[in-house]
Amino acid sequence: MHSDNRLGEFLRARREVARPEDFGLPEPTRRRTPGLRREEVALLAGVSADYYVRLEQGRDKHPSDQVIDALARVYTLNDDAVAHLRELARPVARPRRRARQPERVSPGLLRLLDLWSDTPALVVGRHLDVLANNRLAAALNHCSVKGQNMVRAMFLDPGTRRVYADWPRVAVETVASLRASAGTDLDDPRLTDLVGELSLKSDDFRRLWARHDVAAKTAGIKRFVHPMVGELTLSYDTFTVNGAPGQQLLVYHAPPGTPSAQALTLLGSIAADLPLPHESRQDA
Structure with a gap:
């Protein structure tokens, strides 16, 4: 690489x-x-x-x-x-690479996620690994669960093509977001392994990675197809997590009174019966 x-x-x-x-x-x-x-x-x-x-x-x-x-x-x-x-x-000389510590989500942010019972929310790391999520995020999208890598799921999990109504567009945005997050530090071992694996296993990823699109995810709209509540059109916003380089908080929402908001409320009632993500989820 x-x-x-x-x-x-x-x-x-x-x-x-x-x-x-x-x-x-x-x-x-x-x-x-x-x-x-x-x-x-x-x-x-x-x-x-x-x-x-x-x-x-x-x-x-x-x-x-x-x-x-x-x-x-x-x-x-x-x-x-x-x-x-x-x-x-204008490349900047990088200091000698040190072994990176596992990405951990702060206890306060974990509690905040759990308090948002009506709002799907998750935290992703610098390589779009899902580091934490709340109940509703898991109920909305199986790719938004701790332990998943959103890029790997996008291209290697056939189920994502059923989850995302606009899969081709979301796939382009996901690869561009990974480029933006990685910056010019393309020798990062974790990134090298991820890109190498996906380039071997997915023609779609290899084609999109070769385009060199760069675009950080800040806000937008995604359409989900859910087997229990149907189609939802949700806005999303991302927020940088201060004090945790590379981490971003991703929050989905819908305008009040819309069919998507009603579907999200129904999904929330279903998700209320799910167990909370385990307290040890911040472990690597």
Whole structure:
């Protein structure tokens, strides 16, 4: 997984998924390779073709801020992807890697999760491992249970295609979120193992990982199909957990009075009969 040309890999991936028709260029069916040509990117970004080739090949790894802004405009990068591109172009020397401690959820946050009986909520770690959940989160989605990795479940558990009504979109968002969480620390052993496993076992994951999409999950909408209460359209918001680097609190909710809110209330009454997640769930 290690590469000495991560900037070039990112630029090449974004070039290959760019849509020539968005720039008034010949349709993809008239091209031998997908996406834009290098000389087209250079023209659109206002740099020489030779310079852009050097960037992709890794012979120049430190483009100026002006060039970064121009490439971000050509590739219509979101804020997360632009920040990622800047980090690739201005890598920071990392201290010697130390063995990471198991990710633990604070007792106070665990109690808070349990108090939210009407709100599905869970805590995920830096590699989208589910570290804790409440009853309703487990009742809503079997992928939201402590011990699951949301990326692995997305691609290796056939049941997720029945749970998520918009599975293709959610799959894209999940891979982009993993990229955003990992940043440029792609040599992290846990990440290497996860990406290696999924790349071997899932063609869909391998294709999406190669796109180099970067987008942190902050808020959005997901549609769930539940065998007991039917379809639910839920909004979600994510919150960074202060004092626990890499951890995020994920909360689902529905507007009052909507069919989804009613279904969530019904699901909550069913979940009330489930046991609370065990007190020792914060153990690694």
